[in-house]
Amino acid sequence: MFELIKVARKDCSKSKFSILIPSWNNLDYLQVCINSILKNSVFDHQIIVVVNDGNDGTLEWVKNNQILDYVHAKENIGICYALNICRGLIKTDYVLYANDDMYFLPNWDKILADEIEKIGHKNFMLSATMIEPTGENPCSVIRNYGNDIKSFREADLLADQEKLYRDDWNGSTWPPNIVHIDNWDLVGGMSIEYSPGMYSDPDLSRKLWEAGIRIFKGKGTSLVYHFACKSTGRIRKNKGQKTFVLKWNISAKTFQTKYLLRGQSVVNELPEIHLTTTEKLKQLIKRLKAVF
Template identity: 25%
Template sequence: MNKKVSIIIPVYNSEDTLKQCVNSVLQQTYQNIQVILVDDGSNDSSAEICDHFAKTDKRVEVIHMKNSGVSSARNIGIKCATGEYMLFLDSDDYYDECALEKILNFNGAKEVDLVIFGYSEISENSCKRVIFQSDDKVCSKKEFLIKTLDINWEMYFNVPWNKMYKTRIIKENNIIFDSSMTLGEDAVFNNNVYMYANRIVLADMSLYNYVTTNEGSLSRNKKPTIDLWEVYYRIFETYVLIFKAQNLYEKYENEINFRYQLYILGMLKNFQYNMLNKRNRESISDLRIIGNCLDKKRLGQLLNVDITSKILLTLIRYSQYKVVIPILWIRIKKRLYIN
């Protein structure tokens, strides 16, 4: 098998990690590759490092662009990709030595639309292998969707960097990253891919090194509640559409709605964080957003949350904000004291 593979690497102020990242690609045992470095307006030496790689290895292409965010950088990479398959690699991460060869062995043998593989989560003091246990067989779309219902593996199925995509599926269906989103764009992108990918394999091996110690272009701050809800809703909406397209929604409605409930709890947690920097009037406005997400049916389905959170969400649903805010302040102060 000698099919061309495109690796898209968005780069922003990554001078400390970029060489290790790119070398991990160029030193792969599988050599038929196109490496697309998209410099997203870096103001350190990243641009020069990219240009150096392009001068010394003809497989490397560099695009310099005005800073527009990681989604725009990835979209430029998609447009330039000429390989039959494509992968996304973050500039502070790196591959294992034989990663591409091992991935292609799965893909080459079975001609699948998507390969999802494990990764190692690397911090300063630990290295944790994250692998979805599977029998490595090709899944139909329905079989695969049922596996994604396990909320404990949401990140595994949402991120783009532990996947090899068939380029044709992405380009023919005009699937891109939504550059208007600063959070959750990966999940929406992959949900759109899952709509069209029919043969998927979960490779039972760790091939990608996800470094969590570096603060870089993908680090996130807490978001305003309205922004967070828009993100959660987009993710949930695209997720539901896939299940409805496969006539699976009614059968798995409870499991899918549990994901919605967790998103609401995520908003509540984010809201508590933001309370430290907001006036009560702004806080009440955010609570109304959470309350509007809680219809009577979904409120009754909140079975797997702690009793305090359930009481708080019930009070929010019925606009009892004067009671809710003091309770939240008590929770915040207790956590600050404990920490």
């Protein structure tokens, strides 16, 4: 069993979202992340940090920061367990999962809150849009403002914010993502068979899809800068792609591109999908390969 300590301190009576941030000995990035939330948010939010290990000074810093609720795990429990263990501390109607190596740009939260109000019900998954220094993510804006904290050009990033806006997009899976607490509970949060966490994001979207949700939208003007893989590069990764196809009988790529229309211009409610016989055969072959 994991050794866990949960601590709730913040008065959340006026908080809009509950922001869950797992962190594994990544104090410099965690400080930048939380400071950006405090500085650049329109609303007050509950921030819950999951301190994995924390022997780099993270635990002491979080303990001394009275506005943070936190969970302390004496070992690295990964993303799935970390997010699920926060459930007893969550005090708002909305669960937002964020990485500790993200910087939140001004107005990020009001854009998401306005979209939630516009939707008018709780059956959705929304994401902010990541700005990343490298890569080919069709849901991101690729622009380099620094690969690490030392090279981070915060002033340039803020000055360029409006130039970085993009159209809204389909395919919400990646953090920062937000769902209503009722739907988080309905599908059981994160699936622990993906521990420490690879492919748990599309799995959550797939579970929500199975529950009947058809709004998976990324907001192109709600922006976060993502330094990318500052923690995942240190772990032994699970074979999440294999787990996904064995669980759902389709690949994560097929789900994201065919069902969620990842990166395409936004559709308010995604259509029902019926794979062709050829596509079903391809998915069966992928599943058999995963088995053997």
